[in-house]
Amino acid sequence: MVKENELTSPSWITSKLEVIEKWARSRSFWPLPFGTACCAIEYMGVVSSHYDVARFGYEVVRFSPRQSDLLIVAGTITDKMAPVLRKIYEQMPDPKWVISMGACASSGGFYRAYHVVQGIDEIIPVDVYVPGCPPSPEGLIFGILQLKELIKRGRDRYSRKAEVSDG
Amino acid sequence: MRIPDKTKPYRYSLWEKLYLPAIFSGLKVTISHFFKNIRKSPFTIEYPEKRRDYGNRYRGYHILTTRPDGSLKCVACYMCATACPAQCIHIEAAEHPDPNVEKYPVVYEIDMLRCVFCGYCVDACPENAIIMSNTYDMAYFSRKDSIAGIDDLRKPFTVSQEWLGYRPYFPEERKVDLVKMAKERGPVAA
Amino acid sequence: MDKKLPVWVRAQDNYAGKVELEHDVDIPTWIVDSSVSKELLSDLYREEKFDMLLDLCGVDYPGREKRFDVVYHLYSFSTGKRLRVKVPVSEDRCEVDSVVDIWKAADWFEREAYDMFGIKFKGHPALRRILTHEGFVGHPLRKDYDPGKRWQLEEDKIYKPVFLNLPPEEDSMFERMTINIGPSHPAMHGTFRLMAVLEGEVIVDSDVEIGYLHRCFEKMAETHPWQQVVPYTDRLNYCSAFINNVAYCKTVEDMLGLELPPKAIWGRMVLMELSRIMDHCVCNGTTLVDVGALTNFWYFFEIREEIYSLLTKCFGSRLTVAGCRIGGFQHDLPPDFIDLCKHLLEIIPPLIEDIDKLVTHNRIWLDRSVGISAISGKEAINWGWTGPCLRASGVQFDLRKNEPYYWYDKVDFDIPVFYGGDVYDRYRVRMAEIKESLKIVRQLVEQGIPDGPYAVDDYHVMLPPKDMVYNQMESMIYHFKLIFEGMRVPPGERYGYLEGANGELGFYIVSDGSPNPYRIKVRPPCFPIFSTFSRLIRNQTVADAIITLGGLNIIAGELER
Numbered sequence: 046m047v048k049e050n051e052l053t054s055p056s057w058i059t060s061k062l063e064v065i066e067k068w069a070r071s072r073s074f075w076p077l078p079f080g081t082a083c084c085a086i087e088y089m090g091v092v093s094s095h096y097d098v099a100r101f102g103y104e105v106v107r108f109s110p111r112q113s114d115l116l117i118v119a120g121t122i123t124d125k126m127a128p129v130l131r132k133i134y135e136q137m138p139d140p141k142w143v144i145s146m147g148a149c150a151s152s153g154g155f156y157r158a159y160h161v162v163q164g165i166d167e168i169i170p171v172d173v174y175v176p177g178c179p180p181s182p183e184g185l186i187f188g189i190l191q192l193k194e195l196i197k198r199g200r201d202r203y204s205r206k207a208e209v210s211d212g
Numbered sequence: 213m214r215i216p217d218k219t220k221p222y223r224y225s226l227w228e229k230l231y232l233p234a235i236f237s238g239l240k241v242t243i244s245h246f247f248k249n250i251r252k253s254p255f256t257i258e259y260p261e262k263r264r265d266y267g268n269r270y271r272g273y274h275i276l277t278t279r280p281d282g283s284l285k286c287v288a289c290y291m292c293a294t295a296c297p298a299q300c301i302h303i304e305a306a307e308h309p310d311p312n313v314e315k316y317p318v319v320y321e322i323d324m325l326r327c328v329f330c331g332y333c334v335d336a337c338p339e340n341a342i343i344m345s346n347t348y349d350m351a352y353f354s355r356k357d358s359i360a361g362i363d364d365l366r367k368p369f370t371v372s373q374e375w376l377g378y379r380p381y382f383p384e385e386r387k388v389d390l391v392k393m394a395k396e397r398g399p400v401a402a
Numbered sequence: 403m404d405k406k407l408p409v410w411v412r413a414q415d416n417y418a419g420k421v422e423l424e425h426d427v428d429i430p431t432w433i434v435d436s437s438v439s440k441e442l443l444s445d446l447y448r449e450e451k452f453d454m455l456l457d458l459c460g461v462d463y464p465g466r467e468k469r470f471d472v473v474y475h476l477y478s479f480s481t482g483k484r485l486r487v488k489v490p491v492s493e494d495r496c497e498v499d500s501v502v503d504i505w506k507a508a509d510w511f512e513r514e515a516y517d518m519f520g521i522k523f524k525g526h527p528a529l530r531r532i533l534t535h536e537g538f539v540g541h542p543l544r545k546d547y548d549p550g551k552r553w554q555l556e557e558d559k560i561y562k563p564v565f566l567n568l569p570p571e572e573d574s575m576f577e578r579m580t581i582n583i584g585p586s587h588p589a590m591h592g593t594f595r596l597m598a599v600l601e602g603e604v605i606v607d608s609d610v611e612i613g614y615l616h617r618c619f620e621k622m623a624e625t626h627p628w629q630q631v632v633p634y635t636d637r638l639n640y641c642s643a644f645i646n647n648v649a650y651c652k653t654v655e656d657m658l659g660l661e662l663p664p665k666a667i668w669g670r671m672v673l674m675e676l677s678r679i680m681d682h683c684v685c686n687g688t689t690l691v692d693v694g695a696l697t698n699f700w701y702f703f704e705i706r707e708e709i710y711s712l713l714t715k716c717f718g719s720r721l722t723v724a725g726c727r728i729g730g731f732q733h734d735l736p737p738d739f740i741d742l743c744k745h746l747l748e749i750i751p752p753l754i755e756d757i758d759k760l761v762t763h764n765r766i767w768l769d770r771s772v773g774i775s776a777i778s779g780k781e782a783i784n785w786g787w788t789g790p791c792l793r794a795s796g797v798q799f800d801l802r803k804n805e806p807y808y809w810y811d812k813v814d815f816d817i818p819v820f821y822g823g824d825v826y827d828r829y830r831v832r833m834a835e836i837k838e839s840l841k842i843v844r845q846l847v848e849q850g851i852p853d854g855p856y857a858v859d860d861y862h863v864m865l866p867p868k869d870m871v872y873n874q875m876e877s878m879i880y881h882f883k884l885i886f887e888g889m890r891v892p893p894g895e896r897y898g899y900l901e902g903a904n905g906e907l908g909f910y911i912v913s914d915g916s917p918n919p920y921r922i923k924v925r926p927p928c929f930p931i932f933s934t935f936s937r938l939i940r941n942q943t944v945a946d947a948i949i950t951l952g953g954l955n956i957i958a959g960e961l962e963r
């Protein structure tokens with residue numbers, strides 16, 4: 046039972062607002078698919094009718110970093126591409142999350158080679174790694190759902206950072 | 213072979229010039245699809261409630277198989293690690309105190325984020341000790357979590373038929389008895 | 403030409419002692435001194451009608467006095483002959499004459515050879531790196547380059563465009579403007595960067611930068627045993643991974659002189675044709691998305707998903723199948739394979755028909771695509787085009803018919819040819835080819851699966867069946883040897899080729915008898931095609947450039963390897 050003065054106190058309202066905010070955020074990612082290679086083809090599978098990520102509310106694909114909050118890195122990132130990826134990440138407004146799809150993006154995969162970034166965490170922070178080469182579309186959906194849970198519980202990188210700065 | 217040095221662009225037929233007939237025939241297609249999809253169940257697979265049947269050869273999360281007594285079948289022979297193109301298998305072997313029993317692995321790790329799920333380790337294993345499941349829902353929150361050790365690789369699968377994926381052979385599809393064939397054939401010539 | 407040099411070579415004094423014939427090779431090979439290479443190549447172009455430069459690459463032999471070989475592969479459309487020309491150069495005088503003015507296709511190939519080996523091409527208009535980035539030091543495919551040595555690209559080093567063919571500025575209504583599209587732009591299908599000078603909406607000149615997906619396939623192939631290269635080939639043209647598998651395995655099998663059992667050939671043909679359908683589906687689907695026709699995309703992906711089901715049931719993976727092994731298949735085809743194929747043959751044609759009805763005669767699509775970025779057959783050949791794009795320009799060239807491999811001479815199918823050379827005809831060729839491929843699959847399925855083994859039983863190549871490994875000491879030893887020592891391929895070289903979904907997919911493989919390939923050069927069909935892009939989009943609008951790119955079916959994985 047909440048007392049009346051607690052209901053009207055600003056902290057109660059903001060904390061409830063935060064819950065709503067998290068609820069809304071976790072259910073309506075606007076993904077930016079940074080697709081470079083084979084994984085991007087599987088990403089197309091995710092948005093096409095067999096898997097239809099619209100069932101979860103994640104179908105608003107935006108190719109402009111300024112309009113999206115979820116960066117899905119799908120494909121190999123080479124040293125030539127690295128500055129581009131960094132720039133795109135920097136251009137995205139907060140809060141933003143990153144999913145690294147597939148072995149190449151996560152660790153370089155079996156390309157231990159002179160032109161391949163050995164995991165995008167060399168360049169940008171990553172929230173969820175989805176293994177596979179390529180991950181099946183279900184695998185990627187599973188990864189996004191994991192991120193959703195993380196955000197709902199307030200355990201994602203962004204909320205934790207906010208907590209730290211709040212004290 | 214005739215090689216033209218000019219191009220001859222397509223000439224519109226009257227039907228196409230009229231514009232509308234083709235548009236309507238297109239609309240007919242989409243509308244008929246609409247009604248078809250209402251009648252029968254749509255293509256969409258309602259993951260995670262439903263799972264697609266990928267067949268019994270799917271290359272997913274690895275399984276380390278065990279003997280009836282619960283010990284690993286693996287004899288730490290390093291064949292899988294050698295055959296792996298991603299070099300993502302790390303094994304440390306230990307000698308069994310009894311010299312008649314084979315070696316066994318104390319550490320068996322697969323870096324799931326390096327692995328490309330090619331199945332070469334399964335093909336390489338001479339003991340049927342590593343097989344693959346049809347599990348594809350995996351996600352990790354950090355690079356550290358992604359190293360699957362012995363416990364992870366054997367824990368969730370007390371090998372039930374539905375979970376099995378890529379294996380050295382598929383007994384459920386077997387029609388011919390290869391063992392018998394091999395015996396009949398006798399030793400292979402060098 | 404195979405046994406003796408032709409008369410015009412022997413007659414000329416300046417060729418004396420500088421052109422030699424190499425014996426015991428798969429296709430006629432000439433070794434030419436670098437001082438006369440340009441002269442000889444242009445003579446070959448004129449005298450022997452070698453109108454296409456298929457491939458140009460370098461090979462490094464560190465122990466030799468002349469360390470590098472520049473290898474040209476030529477093809478003649480009028481005689482159907484192939485020729486390999488090797489020009490050895492030494493490390494300190496690492497220079498040959500450029501052949502860009504004979505074959506335009508040489509432009510990017512020479513840049514690649516320069517990038518990978520540091521071989522200079524005298525007379526090349528803009529010899530700079532193509533696949534690696536500007537901050538890169540050294541030449542990665544040289545044998546002494548460490549495969550893992552990376553270099554960072556600093557932001558100030560990023561390539562700034564140079565426009566070579568910019569016409570003089572005239573009095574025009576519009577001010578000139580330079581725009582940059584890509585490398586991360588939805589219209590650039592992944593990873594290409596286009597820098598264009600616009601006058602109003604019209605592109606007057608452009609510069610294309612690639613290499614954003616250079617994953618070092620060729621170096622990786624040199625550091626992995628023969629069988630382990632198969633998964634890497636999956637990732638070349640990932641829209642039709644299986645065709646790459648076959649192209650690689652077939653070349654190595656030919657080097658080994660292996661005769662495949664009928665079942666393996668049959669299975670490969672069925673799956674290759676289905677992969678071709680998939681590839682064309684992606685290409686046409688995404689092109690249509692670029693003009694806003696989204697519905698077709700769903701139908702095309704329906705077809706893909708159905709074929710994926712079959713591939714997963716066979717090999718266990720949707721996209722990167724790693725289906726073949728050198729010597730056949732790793733596993734038998736699943737018992738219900740024929741039924742699955744029949745199911746596909748039932749559901750694909752109605753979907754194709756629907757797409758046909760939706761767009762093929764649609765005026766909007768016609769107006770967007772007819773006459774856009776047209777190129778004549780003759781010019782296309784000079785640029786090195788093959789495959790559907792060349793057939794759209796009126797050249798009836800398909801390796802499945804011209805140089806039949808496997809059983810393509812035993813099945814009945816046509817090669818669709820159109821004469822527009824534009825985006826619309828590229829689309830139509832692909833639609834027609836899907837139908838032809840279905841025809842091939844139907845005939846094969848009617849024949850039924852041949853009996854017998856699915857792989858050769860040479861245990862120096864293929865792993866022995868598992869039951870035998872578990873039960874027989876001898877098989878166990880073969881297994882052990884194959885895993886730890888790998889298979890061996892006799893020293894030699896071979897250029898293997900087959901009709902990929904985009905055109906001639908070639909593998910130039912050099913073996914030195916060691917467990918790893920010595921050198922693998924892929925001839926990616928879309929590499930020469932994409933080098934034409936700047937020429938195609940000149941004087942077209944930006945919107946046209948985008949559908950042109952879609953219609954060419956450029957797959958980054960294959961283009962940049």
Ligand code: SF4
Pocket residue numbers: 082083084085119120121146147148149150154177178179180328637722
């Ligand atoms: S993880 Fe595999 S499928 Fe994805 S981009 Fe890398 S190689 Fe391609």
Ligand code: SF4
Pocket residue numbers: 295296297298299300301322326327328329330331332333334
């Ligand atoms: S599936 Fe392939 S990459 Fe993964 S562990 Fe096995 S051999 Fe290595």
Ligand code: SF4
Pocket residue numbers: 285286287288289290291292293303336337338339340341342
């Ligand atoms: S090949 Fe099999 S037995 Fe040998 S180390 Fe690997 S899993 Fe163990």
